[in-house]
Each structure stands twice: as C-alpha cells, then as structure tokens.
Amino acid sequence: MSEKNRQWIFLKRPHGLVTEDIFERREEPVGEPGEGEILVKVEFASLDPANRAWMEPVPTYKPPVMPGDVMHSFAIGRVVRSRADGYEAGDIVEGMLGWQDYAVLPASTVRKRNPRHSLEHLLGVLGITGLTAYYGLLEVGRIVAGETVVISAAAGAVGTIAGQIAKLKGCRVIGIAGGARKCAWLTEELGFDVAVDYKSPGFKSELAKAVGSGVHVYFDNVGGEIFEAVIPHLNTYGRIVACGTLTNYNDAEPQPGPRGLQVACVVKRLRMEGFIVLDFAATWDKAEADLASWIEAGLLKPPVDVREGFETLPGNLVGLFNGTNKGKLMVRINSSSGPAQQG
Amino acid sequence: MSEKNRQWIFLKRPHGLVTEDIFERREEPVGEPGEGEILVKVEFASLDPANRAWMEPVPTYKPPVMPGDVMHSFAIGRVVRSRADGYEAGDIVEGMLGWQDYAVLPASTVRKRNPRHSLEHLLGVLGITGLTAYYGLLEVGRIVAGETVVISAAAGAVGTIAGQIAKLKGCRVIGIAGGARKCAWLTEELGFDVAVDYKSPGFKSELAKAVGSGVHVYFDNVGGEIFEAVIPHLNTYGRIVACGTLTNYNDAEPQPGPRGLQVACVVKRLRMEGFIVLDFAATWDKAEADLASWIEAGLLKPPVDVREGFETLPGNLVGLFNGTNKGKLMVRINSSSGPAQQG
Secondary structure (H helix, E strand, O other): OOOEEEEEEEOOOOOOOOOHHHEEEEEEEOOOOOOOEEEEEEEEEEOOOHHHHHOOOOOOOOOOOOOOOEOOOEEEEEEEEEOOOOOOOOOEEEEEOOOEOEEEEEHHHOEEOOOOOOHHHHHOOOOHHHHHHHHHHHHHOOOOOOOEEEEOOOOEHHHHHHHHHHHHOOOEEEEEEOOHHHHHHHHHOOOOOEEEEOOOOOHHHHHHHHHOOOEEEEEEOOOHHHHHHHHHHEEEEEEEEEOOOHHHHOOOOOOOEOOOHHHHHHHOOOEEEEOOHHHHHHHHHHHHHHHHHHHHOOOOOOOEEEEEOHHHHHHHHHHHHOOOOOEEEEEEOOOOOOOOOOO | OOOEEEEEEEOOOOOOOOOHHHEEEEEEEOOOOOOOEEEEEEEEEEOOOHHHHHOOOOOOOOOOOOOOOEOOOEEEEEEEEEOOOOOOOOOEEEEEOOOEOEEEEEHHHOEEOOOOOOHHHHHOOOOHHHHHHHHHHHHHOOOOOOOEEEEOOOOEHHHHHHHHHHHHOOOEEEEEEOOHHHHHHHHHOOOOOEEEEOOOOOHHHHHHHHHOOOEEEEEEOOOHHHHHHHHHHEEEEEEEEEOOOHHHHOOOOOOOEOOOHHHHHHHOOOEEEEOOHHHHHHHHHHHHHHHHHHHHOOOOOOOEEEEEOHHHHHHHHHHHHOOOOOEEEEEEOOOOOOOOOOO
16 A cells, blocks of 8 residues: 555653653655454544543553553544454454544454444443443442532533433532533533532532532542532532543642542542443443433434544644643544444 | 549640640539449550541531540449440440540440450450451452451551451551551561561661562551552552551641552552441441451460559550550459459
8 A cells, every 4th residue: 555654653752741741743655454454444532631641651541651652542443454353344443543534453452333323422421432432420439310410521522411411310420620611511512410610710519500519420530629529519429430530640640539529539438439331341232322311302402513534633732731622532644445334 | 422433634735736725624413324324443444546536527427526524535333323224234246436434425325345354455466456457358358368468556456456467367567556566566476578667767678678569468557658658569450458457547637648549549449448337236246256266376475564553644546656565455443352264
C-alpha cells in the first residue's frame, strides 16, 4: 500500500498540564498485517481524561505510553485487510488503535462491533464511556429509585450518560459542571433536576441548596475541591463511585485527598469504591443492549462532540482538560466509505 | 443515699489537642432512679479515640457531648437499685455511663452483660473494642487466609485484637506502631509477623520491605501520613477498613486526605469503607462467643492497660492521644464488691 500513515508521536512526558508540544507529527508507510493480525483504518479517536494518566511512567490498568510511541487512544475503525480468522475487510473494530490513520495489531486485541449502530455511538455511549456510566451507577453505586445522586464533570462524556441513567432509574440528579451555559444545557436538554456551576462564587451554598436532604450516591469524575464540597452532604451509608480524578491527572505530584473524607467515612459509614469498566467485560453485551434500548426509547440522549481532522488531535486533548467539550469528545480522523446507520 | 457522686464535667470544647483543663471535678448527691430507670455504680470507664470526636459540635453516631455535661464514656458497672423490669441489683451493665461514680439512666439504654467474664474483658475484647476489630476485618475487610493485612495503631485497643484475629484467620499481619518497644511487643507477645515503627526515620522503606508483594487489606485506625504511606503498597482490589482517624480527631480543622488516594482508588479498584460497630448489633452475641472461644483456646490474648482511680481520668485521656497505652486503656473508678471471674 503506497498511502502514507500519519501518526502523532508521544515525544515526552508532560510535567503538569498536557501541552501540544509533547507530540510530534510523523508519516510512515502503512504497515502490513502479519499472521493473526489485521490492518485497520482509524475513523474516530476517543479523547479521554485517562489519556493523561497513561502518560505517567507508572502502569494504570494498561502499560504507560512511552516516549517514541504513537500516542495511545481508544479508537474505532474498519478492517482494511485481515490475516486473522473471523475478521474480514469492512468489519468495525474498536481497540487501542492510537493517533494514526492505520493501525496494524493482533485481532485478539480489538473488539468487533455491531454495524447496526453509528461509529460515534459505538465509541461513545455504547463503548467505554457509556459502560463506565452504566457500571459505575448500577454495580458500584447501586443506585435505588428515589435516591439523590450527584455527578461531577456532569457535562462530560461519562457525566452526561450517568445523569440520564440515574434519571431513568428514578433518582433525583444533580450535576456539577463549569459555567452557566453547560448547566443550562444539563437541565434543559438532558433532564438533570438541578445543575450547579462550580465556577460560581456561590458554588458551595448553591450545592447545599440543590442537595436538599442529602446525597445517597456521589459519582466522582474529578476529585479535588469539588469532591471535598460534596462530602458534608453525603448521607449515612452514602456511596462514592470513584470513576475518575480529572483534577489530579494533570498534577506532577499527587495531590492531597479531600479534607474530611476519612472522618466522614467512619462516622457516616461511607463506601468509596473505584472500578475499571474492563472488569465487567463478561456482561458488556447486556449493558450495551440496555443502553441501546434506552436510546431507542428516547430515554437517553447521547451527546457527541465531534472535532474534525487528524491535525486537531493534540489541540483537542489540551481542550479536554480545559472543559471545552460538551458530551463525548472524539476526533474524526478518516471518513468511512460506506454510510453508517444511526441508532 | 448519702454517698457523694464524683463527676468530671466537660467544661469547654478543645481547640486541637485534648487538655486536662477542659474538665472540672464536681460532687453531686447520688441520683435516684425513676420508673424504668436503674442506678449503676460505675467500675471501669473505657478511654477511646472516639471520645475526642464526641467533643466536636457535630453529631457523630451519637449526639455530641455538650459543655456542662458529665463527660460521656462507654463504661461498665453494677446495678445498685433498679426500677426497671428485668434488671436487679448486682447485674453487670455496660453503656454510656459517663465519668462518674454513679449513673442513673433508662435501663433501655444499657446492655446487660454475662457475669461469666471479667469486667475488663467485657468492656474490652468482648465489648466495643473487640467487636470493632472483629467486624472491621471479617465483614468490612473480608479478609481471606493467605492475604497480607496491615494494621495501624497496632498496639492500641482495637489494633492488638485486629492483628491477632487476622493471624488466627491465616493472614500475614504487619503492625504499624510508635516506638521500638511497642513494635517488639507486637511481634514477641502478640504474634504479629512484622511490626514497623512509624517514628523511625526509615519508616517508609521499612514498611516497603515488610509488605513484600503487596497489601490486601489495610485496617486504618489513624488516617493521615501513615495511611498515605500504605497506599502505594495496596494491591489491585485492595480494601481499606476505615475504622478510625486518630490523627484527625484532635485537629481543629479537617485535614487533607492522604495524597494519591483517589488515583489509586480508581486505578487499583480499591474499596474504602467506614463502619460503626453499632450497625452490627444483631449479631453481637455470635461475635462475642467467637471472641470468647478464641481467648479460651489461647489464640487471642487481650491486652488490657488499667489505670487506677477516678482522679486520673482526664490525664489518661490526654495520654491516649500521646500513645502511652498498650492495648485497651481503661480507668478503674470503683472496685466491685464481689470478685469477678476471669475468662
């Protein structure tokens, strides 16, 4: 194949915030799949807070990205050529495809997806993002109808889905997001009961007013001061779903945990639990079917924020940490030849 | 009754550390029980880290102690006079009897105890202390034979029992305590596998060496920097039993939580859970029987640190936070007329 493969190379670990200069653009010949491998044309790359965590030299749930690597990324694309049983050209596959036009990788490391849905949905609400919201609330938080649920980074990829799942399960849902525009969007478009702006000078008192008689489940995507502000409102036997720590990912040094957490944990018998969606892989099909059925029934609107073009990848990752996105942020690297069905 | 009732009155909330001058000694006539009440002669008062938490104006699992109150305390004594069905003179009862010679209180607020055991054991290993260790490890931490368990404040009342329960359940047990003398006592007398001195300049590296391949359960009695030091050693799916936060109780302001907890919680899927032993009251009889059987079998040695005399109560509470005790700290206020059997 004479076509070029554009790649973004991870040059060096950031110290603190991600900046565009830690990436370098390169062009390589498109690779050829070996035995058991597939060649995939990448269509959408998912930009996620976890991308920052992968840049630290310590392993997370996967090995870290190393200087010189093509930047790691969950992504979705179509098989161009296959030398693996069970895969053929045109198949939609999702996996760690990276920031590039073409990935060559063992078929065993990707997941074949259902072509009935759009690629945007497969990568977002029906992928890691939606599954994270689903398992975080239902398996870790164990929400019950009538409970009050607070969600931070509520306008983000996971937060928008989590809030709507909590609503359709009969909970009262309070979103925390940055800025009046995002807050209005959460209540007017996505059905959150209340949205509180953490950038407002009156944030703490607005949160206190919003939570009313207390919080049963706090779905934490951010850690830090926002987490700290929620702690006094947690009810006895409250649950903290430790989904992410957006405010910590960019720190060069580990930050102190929220004030008052330990005393509250003992006195209120709180349970704080972390999870990784990969741990629930055995039941992903059921979760995906649930999520798809809620979308079809009009109960779940999956907001997708698609940015265009390979060249925009580094800038959009920087923007993710500045909160520029509403809903699931992804970059379209290449367009599919065949039209994808919506659903 | 013409006898006097000595009392220690809680005068004012401490700002930071407990000091003796927040208490005032007083003598009052001994009270008379009303209908449904009992008059109890207090024999032993339990000194517990939680005493400090009760002094803050926010309710914990019980209402706070208010300036002017007789200082609250778990204690054990014998009924002198009863106007309540089911209670008679000589019965051993445990409850919130307070720092005084005689308590008058509704019989419904105390618990009648089995006279087969000594009062020291009933108040310690067979009371709140032992039950806290028991439920913390077995119900919250869910220890499994072969796992590595780390216990902070290991030479304290709960820690000494928790370490021995973890041992008899087949775990490898590492205690964290202050000073070489306490550490030697833990390994030589109580069977801990290793004890690490948090006052040692090499604490962190000694801890790293002691934990070997990682920690399955951390039984946290202290919070703060010791908790922080354990976090990097927790295994994936590690559990943190949030039993107490000794280092936080004396703080005037809430302290920051341990660094790195939130990131570790997500990446390692940690579960941190608080509990209060009162929540398990339905199965206390079974737990007490287990604990008593382990003592009889020689598998559990309950160390008791008895200080003598009503006058020493304030000073010994101050000492508790300076780590002067080994094992369960209690003050003998009055001696029983009849000899208690050991067991």
